[in-house]
Amino acid sequence: MSKELVFTLDELELDALTELVNVGVSRAASSLRTMVGSEVLLAVPRVEMMTYERAAKLIGERESGELVAVHQSFNGEISGGAMLIFPEINSLELVRAITGGGLPLEDIIALEQEALAETGNIILNGCLATIANMLERTLNISLPEIIHGSGSEIFARSQLLEADTAVLFLYINFSVRDRDIHGYIAMLMDLPSLTALKALIGRMIERAGGESTPDHAAR
Amino acid sequence: MQRADPSGLEGIFDAVDMGLVVLDAQMLVLEWNDWMETATGRRRAELRGRRLEEIFPGESNARLATAINDALSAGTSSILTHSLHKAVFPLRSRNGRKLIHNVAVRPLPGPLPRCLVQISDVTVAVERDRMLRKRQNARYDAVVDSAPDAILTLDTKAAIVLANPAATEEFGYSAAELSGLVAADLFDDQPAWNEAWRTLLSGRRLTRPVELVARTQDGGASFVEMSAATWRSDTRVFVTAILRDVNERHRAEQALRQLNLTLEKSVAERTADRDRMWRLSSDVMLVARLDGAINASNPAWRALVGQCDAVAEQGGLGDSVPPEEQSKLGAILAELRATRGHSQFELQHRADDGSLRRISWSAVAADDLLQAVGRDVTAEREAEQALQAAEEALRQSQKMEAIGQLTGGIAHDFNNLLTGISGSLELLETRIGQQRYGGLDRYIGAAKRSASRAAALTHRLLAFSRRQTLDPKPTDMNRLIRDMDELVRRTMGPTIEIATRLEPALGSTLVDSNQLENALLNLCINARDAMPEGGRLTIETRNILLDAAKAREQDVPAGEYVSLSVQDTGSGMPEDVIERAFDPFYTTKPLGEGTGLGLSMVYGFVRQSGGQARIFSQIGKGSSVQLLLPRHFGEAEMSDHSTDLGEFQRARNSETVLIVDDEPAIRMLIGEVLEELGYLVLEAQDGASGLKHLQGKGRVDLLVSDVGLPGGINGRQLADAALALWPELKVLFITGYAESSVVGHLRPGMHVLTKPFTIEALAARIQGILGEH
Numbered sequence: 001m002s003k004e005l006v007f008t009l010d011e012l013e014l015d016a017l018t019e020l021v022n023v024g025v026s027r028a029a030s031s032l033r034t035m036v037g038s039e040v041l042l043a044v045p046r047v048e049m050m051t052y053e054r055a056a057k058l059i060g061e062r063e064s065g066e067l068v069a070v071h072q073s074f075n076g077e078i079s080g081g082a083m084l085i086f087p088e089i090n091s092l093e094l095v096r097a098i099t100g101g102g103l104p105l106e107d108i109i110a111l112e113q114e115a116l117a118e119t120g121n122i123i124l125n126g127c128l129a130t131i132a133n134m135l136e137r138t139l140n141i142s143l144p145e146i147i148h149g150s151g152s153e154i155f156a157r158s159q160l161l162e163a164d165t166a167v168l169f170l171y172i173n174f175s176v177r178d179r180d181i182h183g184y185i186a187m188l189m190d191l192p193s194l195t196a197l198k199a200l201i202g203r204m205i206e207r208a209g210g211e212s213t214p215d216h217a218a219r
Numbered sequence: 220m221q222r223a224d225p226s227g228l229e230g231i232f233d234a235v236d237m238g239l240v241v242l243d244a245q246m247l248v249l250e251w252n253d254w255m256e257t258a259t260g261r262r263r264a265e266l267r268g269r270r271l272e273e274i275f276p277g278e279s280n281a282r283l284a285t286a287i288n289d290a291l292s293a294g295t296s297s298i299l300t301h302s303l304h305k306a307v308f309p310l311r312s313r314n315g316r317k318l319i320h321n322v323a324v325r326p327l328p329g330p331l332p333r334c335l336v337q338i339s340d341v342t343v344a345v346e347r348d349r350m351l352r353k354r355q356n357a358r359y360d361a362v363v364d365s366a367p368d369a370i371l372t373l374d375t376k377a378a379i380v381l382a383n384p385a386a387t388e389e390f391g392y393s394a395a396e397l398s399g400l401v402a403a404d405l406f407d408d409q410p411a412w413n414e415a416w417r418t419l420l421s422g423r424r425l426t427r428p429v430e431l432v433a434r435t436q437d438g439g440a441s442f443v444e445m446s447a448a449t450w451r452s453d454t455r456v457f458v459t460a461i462l463r464d465v466n467e468r469h470r471a472e473q474a475l476r477q478l479n480l481t482l483e484k485s486v487a488e489r490t491a492d493r494d495r496m497w498r499l500s501s502d503v504m505l506v507a508r509l510d511g512a513i514n515a516s517n518p519a520w521r522a523l524v525g526q527c528d529a530v531a532e533q534g535g536l537g538d539s540v541p542p543e544e545q546s547k548l549g550a551i552l553a554e555l556r557a558t559r560g561h562s563q564f565e566l567q568h569r570a571d572d573g574s575l576r577r578i579s580w581s582a583v584a585a586d587d588l589l590q591a592v593g594r595d596v597t598a599e600r601e602a603e604q605a606l607q608a609a610e611e612a613l614r615q616s617q618k619m620e621a622i623g624q625l626t627g628g629i630a631h632d633f634n635n636l637l638t639g640i641s642g643s644l645e646l647l648e649t650r651i652g653q654q655r656y657g658g659l660d661r662y663i664g665a666a667k668r669s670a671s672r673a674a675a676l677t678h679r680l681l682a683f684s685r686r687q688t689l690d691p692k693p694t695d696m697n698r699l700i701r702d703m704d705e706l707v708r709r710t711m712g713p714t715i716e717i718a719t720r721l722e723p724a725l726g727s728t729l730v731d732s733n734q735l736e737n738a739l740l741n742l743c744i745n746a747r748d749a750m751p752e753g754g755r756l757t758i759e760t761r762n763i764l765l766d767a768a769k770a771r772e773q774d775v776p777a778g779e780y781v782s783l784s785v786q787d788t789g790s791g792m793p794e795d796v797i798e799r800a801f802d803p804f805y806t807t808k809p810l811g812e813g814t815g816l817g818l819s820m821v822y823g824f825v826r827q828s829g830g831q832a833r834i835f836s837q838i839g840k841g842s843s844v845q846l847l848l849p850r851h852f853g854e855a856e857m858s859d860h861s862t863d864l865g866e867f868q869r870a871r872n873s874e875t876v877l878i879v880d881d882e883p884a885i886r887m888l889i890g891e892v893l894e895e896l897g898y899l900v901l902e903a904q905d906g907a908s909g910l911k912h913l914q915g916k917g918r919v920d921l922l923v924s925d926v927g928l929p930g931g932i933n934g935r936q937l938a939d940a941a942l943a944l945w946p947e948l949k950v951l952f953i954t955g956y957a958e959s960s961v962v963g964h965l966r967p968g969m970h971v972l973t974k975p976f977t978i979e980a981l982a983a984r985i986q987g988i989l990g991e992h
Binding site for chain 2: 027031034035065072074076088089092093096098099104105106107108109110111114115117118119121122125128129130132133138139140141142143144179
């Protein structure tokens with residue numbers, strides 16, 4: 001590995017973050033459900049922390065073709081970029097699922113970029129708004145942008161890469177109209193942002209009550 | 220705007236070509252720009268301080284609410300696009316057209332949380348896109364929707380993104396059901412599909428349609444032929460597959476395959492049948508080159524010639540043929556090469572055990588090859604030969620039996636005659652010894668009669684053997700019958716009535732009248748014997764004309780004939796007797812009473828005379844024998860035999876006669892007769908001594924010679940030599956039977972007299988010959 005993470009979240013912090021993100025995507029799923037008029041399930045089973053190189057490599061290993069990503073940047077107490085990434089071949093399926101499948105292929109292709117952007121916007125906003133709310137901080141979050149390319153290309157284009165950029169890597173599963181589509185959420189943050197996030201998560205854990213603290217202390 | 224903007228940019232808010240709405244932390248409207256006023260028809264003055272839900276009742280959008288809320292509380296930016304929202308707000312253009320729009324919700328920086336709602340008009344772009352798509356789709360639909368082939372568009376995971384109506388028909392799914400299905404699941408033939416799919420994804424083309432078995436929704440199978448190509452839309456890759464229904468063709472192919480299979484089977488069966496025939500046939504079969512080299516032979520051939528398979532295949536047809544038949548084989552092969560035809564022949568072959576086998580071959584030359592089938596006919600040929608030998612032996616024994624019968628008959632007749640002659644001579648001797656000369660002529664007459672009967676007997680024998688010398692003369696048959704009337708009546712006796720029905724205009728016929736008399740008498744005697752109790756004898760003559768068909772039936776040339784028939788009212792003859800009646804020595808009379816030569820002699824005489832003899836008879840109804848003799852167009856003459864020696868003229872100029880005969884009694888007899896008549900007689904016992912007389916000085920007027928002579932020169936040769944010396948010389952051959960081959964063609968001046976003859980006949984003949992000039 002070329003770079004070691006100089007900063008990590010411990011298991012408890014990762015668990016708390018996983019829970020936080022799942023609350024966020026649940027909100028997004030609820031939003032989508034209302035909009036699509038059909039059952040939408042979103043779940044984030046796992047959160048890992050890694051370097052962006054590792055993240056790019058991981059996606060490259062798991063996905064053979066081109067990728068598509070919806071990217072939004074955020075500024076505030078923590079800064080960085082959030083990306084919803086999935087294989088390009090899944091994107092059309094996702095759009096078809098969201099739009100209901102009755103549209104001709106050419107129409108779907110025409111709508112694909114916007115529909116994808118909005119869908120990604122809903123999911124990413126769900127996560128980011130939840131994090132901001134839980135942290136009781138306001139973040140300035142940009143409008144979504146579509147990026148195509150390989151794993152490393154997507155990360156490079158996010159224009160947030162610093163030497164110490166780390167990635168919070170989230171696996172996300174969509175289930176819309178009986179179609180299961182898998183994807184990834186990557187949150188790229190520099191060291192100060194991660195430090196702030198870690199502190200914020202710590203405070204959230206404290207607020208959550210004493211029951212978990214002794215467990216944590218006992219380790 | 221409520222407050223002055225020092226930058227002087229406040230005019231921009233209303234100048235921008237997009238809708239802008241500013242909401243405060245309580246989501247109440249703070250600002251509403253000109254664009255919004257135009258698009259909604261609502262003045263900002265009346266809207267300030269109101270919530271969007273109030274402004275647009277019934278247009279509540281949960282997503283918009285969330286977006287605004289998140290923007291205010293968490294600082295998020297959101298987009299609401301026309302792709303997922305038909306219309307976030309009810310907006311219209313100045314001329315009342317619905318505006319298609321996208322909405323962005325974002326937080327505004329500042330000490331108080333505020334939120335900006337931006338509305339952008341994308342109507343023109345969207346409608347342009349729609350129109351282009353519509354135009355494209357129209358073309359596309361025209362082709363795809365009306366195509367009889369199923370057309371599927373797949374993404375790179377082989378999920379169906381588009382299916383045409385023919386595809387829904389082919390697979391039995393609705394378009395919605397098909398959408399998203401993985402194409403591989405639609406086909407039974409996974410390996411074929413997978414290979415085709417790999418080829419397509421790797422960017423290569425399918426060089427030929429792939430045949431697949433489609434599984435329809437109801438579980439049925441359908442044969443399709445897939446052609447497919449990849450295409451790109453932006454960065455995306457699709458595969459469009461065209462599936463042609465080939466069930467019809469498949470069924471036809473299946474039927475054809477079945478037919479071929481059946482055909483192959485029947486050909487195989489027939490081949491097997493032929494092969495069995497080839498292997499099991501006891502006939503030998505060969506395929507050979509036209510030079511006789513064997514290409515293939517069946518086991519029967521190899522068993523015959525006793526060669527192992529390999530040797531037999533290399534050998535030639537002629538290898539087993541013995542040397543004496545090689546040239547025959549060569550000729551047969553040469554002919555087959557020349558004619559390319561069919562040939563049947565027999566050849567001997569040396570078999571394995573050394574024996575010679577006779578094979579009857581049937582060979583055909585075709586396509587430069589000889590196909591030959593042969594059958595071993597050795598046993599048949601041996602049997603045929605044995606049969607022939609047996610028949611020959613039978614004939615020989617029949618002949619011996621016949622000769623026995625003949626000798627018995629002849630001995631009986633001759634003994635009777637000899638008794639008559641020798642008895643008469645003894646009586647003569649006795650009377651002369653006693654010098655009693657009266658009444659001697661009675662005994663002489665008896666002896667002469669016996670002798671003449673003996674002569675008639677030998678004549679009959681010769682007639683039977685058809686070696687009698689006939690002396691045919693034009694004969695009036697009616698006259699001959701009338702002349703014999705007395706004789707016939709006496710022979711028949713008083714119990715038999717005799718009737719004659721003679722054709723008055725009967726033609727003459729060229730026959731030996733003596734023989735005809737004999738024949739008539741013979742027939743009459745047979746008729747008498749058939750009527751021991753008496754009856755009626757009818758002698759009939761007729762003219763008969765035989766046309767070609769009848770003549771053929773009778774085995775004679777067509778033309779006019781004279782018929783003589785003798786009919787009795789006697790016992791008749793059964794069929795088998797009729798059939799054999801003309802056979803020599805066949806007789807129904809007891810042994811010793813007849814020679815069996817009667818009818819046979821008649822038959823021989825008639826046939827020799829160019830006619831035919833037939834018998835008509837039924838048991839109990841009598842018999843009829845008909846003699847057909849060719850009609851002669853000439854004058855009939857009747858020889859007169861009643862000549863007395865004393866009536867002959869004596870020789871006038873002491874003419875000389877040379878007698879050549881190896882029998883002294885005959886020389887003496889003839890010599891005495893001729894001297895009696897005044898001739899000068901010379902005698903010789905063989906041809907050589909006869910020739911010496913002829914070469915002498917004295918003139919010879921007549922040569923009387925036996926035909927068969929001892930000493931190397933026969934009568935004819937002697938006569939020829941004599942004529943060379945004496946061209947005027949007359950010749951009379953006297954012969955016991957017609958040695959026609961020896962006598963040959965009679966030259967002018969040559970005559971024949973058949974032994975035995977009477978002295979009178981001899982004298983008359985000699986006088987006749989010498990009186991010619």
